[in-house]
Amino acid sequence: MSAVRLLSFALLLLFGCPSVPEDVPADDDDDSTVAIDDDDVTEDPTPGDDDDDSSVSDDDDATEPPTPAPTGMEILPCFGGEEGCADEGPFLDETCCAAGDNIEHIGNVNGAEVVDVETDGRWVWACGGFGAAVGDISVSSSPVDSAWVSDRCQRIAVGPLLPDGRRVFYLAHHGDSFVTSAFLGGWTIDATGGVEPIYLEEHPEVLFEGMRVALGHLYVAAHDGGLRVYSLDDEGVPSFVRVVGPFENARKVDVVGDRLYLIDSQDVQVLDISDPGDPQLLQTVDLSGVPRDIDGLDDRVYVALGAQGLVVFQIQVDGTLQFEANWQPSEGSTQAVAATPSHIVLVNWSHVALLDHELRLIGTERVTPTPNFEQDLGIAAHNDLVFAGEWEDLYVLQVRPGYVAPDIEVTEDLIVFAGAEAGSQTIEVGNRGFLDLEVSSADTTAPEAFTVSPSSFTLEPGEATSVTVSFEPPAPAVPLRLQLASNEPDSTQNPLQIPIAASEVGGIGVGDPLTEDWSFLAPGGDLSELDGKVLVLAYFALF
Amino acid sequence: MPYLDDDVLVFGIHQGENPNLLLAFQAQTGVTFPLVADQGTQWQLAYPEGVGYPYPRDVIVGKDGTVRSIRNSFDVDEMTSLVEELLLE
Numbered sequence: 001m002s003a004v005r006l007l008s009f010a011l012l013l014l015f016g017c018p019s020v021p022e023d024v025p026a027d028d029d030d031d032s033t034v035a036i037d038d039d040d041v042t043e044d045p046t047p048g049d050d051d052d053d054s055s056v057s058d059d060d061d062a063t064e065p066p067t068p069a070p071t072g073m074e075i076l077p078c079f080g081g082e083e084g085c086a087d088e089g090p091f092l093d094e095t096c097c098a099a100g101d102n103i104e105h106i107g108n109v110n111g112a113e114v115v116d117v118e119t120d121g122r123w124v125w126a127c128g129g130f131g132a133a134v135g136d137i138s139v140s141s142s143p144v145d146s147a148w149v150s151d152r153c154q155r156i157a158v159g160p161l162l163p164d165g166r167r168v169f170y171l172a173h174h175g176d177s178f179v180t181s182a183f184l185g186g187w188t189i190d191a192t193g194g195v196e197p198i199y200l201e202e203h204p205e206v207l208f209e210g211m212r213v214a215l216g217h218l219y220v221a222a223h224d225g226g227l228r229v230y231s232l233d234d235e236g237v238p239s240f241v242r243v244v245g246p247f248e249n250a251r252k253v254d255v256v257g258d259r260l261y262l263i264d265s266q267d268v269q270v271l272d273i274s275d276p277g278d279p280q281l282l283q284t285v286d287l288s289g290v291p292r293d294i295d296g297l298d299d300r301v302y303v304a305l306g307a308q309g310l311v312v313f314q315i316q317v318d319g320t321l322q323f324e325a326n327w328q329p330s331e332g333s334t335q336a337v338a339a340t341p342s343h344i345v346l347v348n349w350s351h352v353a354l355l356d357h358e359l360r361l362i363g364t365e366r367v368t369p370t371p372n373f374e375q376d377l378g379i380a381a382h383n384d385l386v387f388a389g390e391w392e393d394l395y396v397l398q399v400r401p402g403y404v405a406p407d408i409e410v411t412e413d414l415i416v417f418a419g420a421e422a423g424s425q426t427i428e429v430g431n432r433g434f435l436d437l438e439v440s441s442a443d444t445t446a447p448e449a450f451t452v453s454p455s456s457f458t459l460e461p462g463e464a465t466s467v468t469v470s471f472e473p474p475a476p477a478v479p480l481r482l483q484l485a486s487n488e489p490d491s492t493q494n495p496l497q498i499p500i501a502a503s504e505v506g507g508i509g510v511g512d513p514l515t516e517d518w519s520f521l522a523p524g525g526d527l528s529e530l531d532g533k534v535l536v537l538a539y540f541a542l543f
Numbered sequence: 544m545p546y547l548d549d550d551v552l553v554f555g556i557h558q559g560e561n562p563n564l565l566l567a568f569q570a571q572t573g574v575t576f577p578l579v580a581d582q583g584t585q586w587q588l589a590y591p592e593g594v595g596y597p598y599p600r601d602v603i604v605g606k607d608g609t610v611r612s613i614r615n616s617f618d619v620d621e622m623t624s625l626v627e628e629l630l631l632e
Contacts, residue, residue, distance in 0.1 A: 175561040182561075207563055223567040249567050265570070290572060373615050414614065509589030513608045520582045521554055527608070534629045535604035536553040536622070539585055542560050542568060 075461060076434050077356055078402050084342070084356070086402030099435060100403035101489035102363040103354050103386065107396040109135030110145045114389035117336075117378035118156040120167060123189060124380065124387050126394035127153040132171050133394065134189060137385065143396050146193030152179050157211035157218065159186065159236045166190045168198070168236030170218060172208035176542070184208045184220060186236060199237050210252035212260075215276035217241070219260060221250035227262060229277060241277045256296035259319035263291040268303060268313070270320055283320040287311065293379075297339040300324070304334040310346055312359070327359045330432065331409060336389075338381040343399060345386050347376035350413070352388050354399060361432060364407055367395040369492040371413075371481060371499045406461075407433030408488045408496055415482060417471045417502040418510070424471070427498070429484065430464035441485040442467055444500065449475045452482065475502040549630055550606065556581045588613060605629045 070079075078084050078097040085096030092098065113129030124143065126133045134147040150171055159168030166188040175182035184206075186199035207223040218230040218238050226245025230238035248265035255261070260279055262269040268291070270283040293304035301313040301321055309328035313321035332348030339345075343362070344355040351374065352365040367390050368374045378389030386397040411428040431437035437459040444450040451470045459465060469482055480500035488494045501510075508515065514527065514535075521537075522529040553576035557565070565578055588602065590613075603612040603625055612625055 174564055176559070176564070205563070207561070207567060223564070224570065249570055507589030508587050508610060510610050510613060512589075512610050514604060514610065515587070517582065517584050517587060521552075521579065530552065531608060532550060532606050534549075534551045534606055534626055535602075536551065536626065537602040537604065538553070538555045539581070539588075539600040539602070540555055540557055541599075542557070542564055 076404055077360060077362060084401045086400070092404070097402050097404045097434075099405060100400065101405055102400050102403040103352065103365045104398050104400060105365065105367060105395055105492075106398045107143045109133060109137075109143045109387070109394040109396065110148075111389065111392075111394035113391060114394050115377045116153075116155050117380040117387045117389040117394065118158050118169075119380045119382045119385075119387055120158045120161075121382045123167060123169075124394070124396075125156045125158075125169060126387075126389055127156045127171065127378070128389070132156060132169075134193065134195070135394070135396075136193060137382075137396070147189060147195045149187055149195050150185065155208070155210050157213055159213050159218070160232065162188065162236065164190075170199075170211055170213070170238075172211055172220065174207040174209055174223070175204065180204070182206055182208050184211075184238075186238060188236070198235060201238075201240075209250065210263075212253045212255050214255035214260070215258065215273060217273075217276045219253050219255070219273075219279075221253050221262060221264075223249050223251065226250060227253070227260075227271070227279065229279065231277060244271070244279045244281075252291070252294050254294050254296040254301070256298075256301070256315060257319065259315070261294055261296055261301050261321075263294050263303065266290055268294065268301070268321065272319065282318070285313070285321050285323075292334065293336040295337045295339050297341070300339065302337045302339050302344060304337045304346065306333045306335070309334050310337060310344070310355070310359070325359055327355065329353060330430075331411075335377050336379040338379045338386070340381050340383065342384075342401065343381075345379055345381050345399075347379045347388055349376055350374050352376060352379070352386065352397065354386075363405065364409075364432070365397055365490060366492040367397075368392070370497040373413075404434035405489045406431050406435045406437035406459075406487055408437055408439075408484065408486055408493055410484075410496065410498060412498060415469055415498055415500045417500070420473055420475065420502050422472050424468050426466050426468045427482075428464050429459070429467050431459035431461055434461050436460055437486055437488065439484050439486045441483070441495075443483055444469065445478055445481045445483065446476050449473065449502070450480075450482075450500070469500065471500075471502055473502070475500075551626060551630070552576075554579055556585070558585065603629070606632055 073079055073094050076095045076097045078095045086098035089098050111126035111128055111133045114126045116127040118125045122138055124135045124137050131148055131150040132153040136144040136146045152173055153171045155172040157170045159170055161167050168188050170186050172184050173179050173182055181202045181204045184201045187195050187197050189195045206225050209221040211220045216232055220228040222228050226243045226247050227250055228243055229241040231241050232238055250262055250264045252263045258274040260271040260273045266287050268285040271279040272282050273279045289305045289308045291303050291305055295302045299315045303311045305311050312325045314324045316322055329348045332350045334346050334348050336347045346353045354363045356362055367388055375391040376388055380387045384399045388395045409430045409432050415425045417423055439457050442452045442455050453468050457465055480502055482498040483495040485495040516527055519525050519527040555578040558581055601614055605611045
């Protein structure tokens with residue numbers, strides 16, 4: 001459920017000039033526009049942090065002494081034997097928690113260039129560069145590849161369940177160098193995994209994006225083309241009704257009750273769909289950031305806001321939104337969000353994060369082993385199952401409530417010795433889990449050229465330490481890695497491997513001059529025009 | 544806007560995106576640096592350790608035209624630090 005722009009917004013912060021959004025047609029009431037105040041931002045509430053309450057703090061009552069931060073077993077989510085207990089012990093003192101991995105990889109569904117994920121609890125769809133892969137999850141521990149639809153796909157929406165048991169689903173693509181005509185399509189899938197097309201709309205001028213089915217209608221975000229509204233017949237076949245707008249850049253949408261929540265440019269637009277075919281704008285919420293995804297559940301709306309993490313809104317009686325909290329990851333960029341009654345799951349680009357509804361980080365999961373580069377772009381959840389769409393594949397994870405563990409994190413994903421020269425580099429290693437992290441061994445794949453200090457250490461929850469890697473050339477011709485072996489339960493991070501760059505590589509690399517092939521960047525086509533300039537070249541793709 | 548008056552040029556280089564989508568992206572993000580179609584340079588770049596994908600990939604080049612950094616992960620602090628260091632050369 002992710003709308004991703006792979007051009008880094010770090011570059012935007014450095015070099016871009018955000019435009020002022022045009023006023024969206026709305027009532028003149030100032031209350032209709034809500035802006036997030038920087039004071040409301042809460043950093044990743046690591047265990048032992050004084051600010052473990054992620055809601056906005058209230059400084060009005062200054063006479064009572066501050067509540068001491070929880071320590072020891074008190075930091076555990078099931079302290080006091082309350083909700084969210086482990087299935088079996090041995091239980092940790094004064095809790096119903098047990099030591100163990102709380103989010104585990106249990107299987108894969110075939111996928112490729114996965115950018116969006118959806119599930120109805122029976123099927124899971126992974127949408128990507130080679131179409132939509134459909135997996136049967138009726139036996140959750142053994143997801144089965146069942147069907148493959150379309151050549152390319154970017155967005156999915158689950159449609160109605162027909163009386164004969166077939167499920168309708170919709171795929172969309174906004175067009176790119178491989179898909180010359182943007183499309184919106186509908187299919188059915190039966191109990192055997194057989195798929196049949198029921199609808200196809202091809203339109204070179206419409207940028208079909210995120211979709212949602214509700215109240216007998218299909219709502220399709222279409223960038224500056226607004227919100228497209230389709231009515232659905234008894235077979236789930238769409239009929240175009242109208243376009244609602246104007247919007248600057250409508251991309252993803254979700255519905256709670258008769259309220260539709262649309263991420264548009266740097267806003268959330270709230271629309272009344274009590275008349276499903278004629279949405280009416282109720283509110284514009286300024287996010288002061290670029291949203292990637294949106295998910296609504298019960299009385300909350302969750303927005304994935306990239307480097308700014310997760311923003312949570314409370315749905316008011318009239319369906320409008322009131323800002324409640326902001327949770328920021330300690331690393332990565334929040335690309336997609338899925339909420340269930342018991343937890344919230346995020347993909348933060350480099351990892352999956354599991355939060356409880358108090359916005360405590362319960363656990364993380366890397367779906368690919370380090371030092372592989374991980375690109376998590378889509379997420380869906382159903383009960384205790386999580387479906388994480390990574391560029392290479394769709395991973396099925398299982399949430400195990402009540403289990404707690406250490407959780408290793410590092411500040412660097414690459415250690416560089418520029419020019420392959422001798423020296424030392426330092427990284428920070430931390431523990432964002434609930435139990436002590438015991439690093440039994442910190443070494444490299446080339447001990448003849450590298451030394452590591454310290455070579456072993458223990459970190460309490462919330463603690464961090466510096467690890468120094470020293471290099472004495474030459475480096476051997478083997479993959480160079482820093483390796484941290486620990487009691488981290490995720491096998492993909494144990495040992496945690498960080499690449500070390502300390503040797504020459506093929507191709508135009510660090511220390512090599514740009515060739516004339518880059519002259520297209522110069523106004524006159526002569527590379528020498530760029531002499532004397534520092535160049536930042538951001539290679540990107542849009543999904 | 545940082546670095547506007549400095550000797551820093553920024554380019555977003557894509558592999559043939561839908562022009563309408565690029566316009567929508569520019570409108571959404573407010574980026575003011577040019578978004579240009581690649582001319583085959585992506586495949587000439589090296590893949591240093593830790594760089595496993597063609598994009599997102601940021602390449603920073605010094606005033607002398609030599610490549611100083613190739614990374615997959617856009618790290619604001621790291622990029623800022625390197626850009627400022629290169630401006631002093």
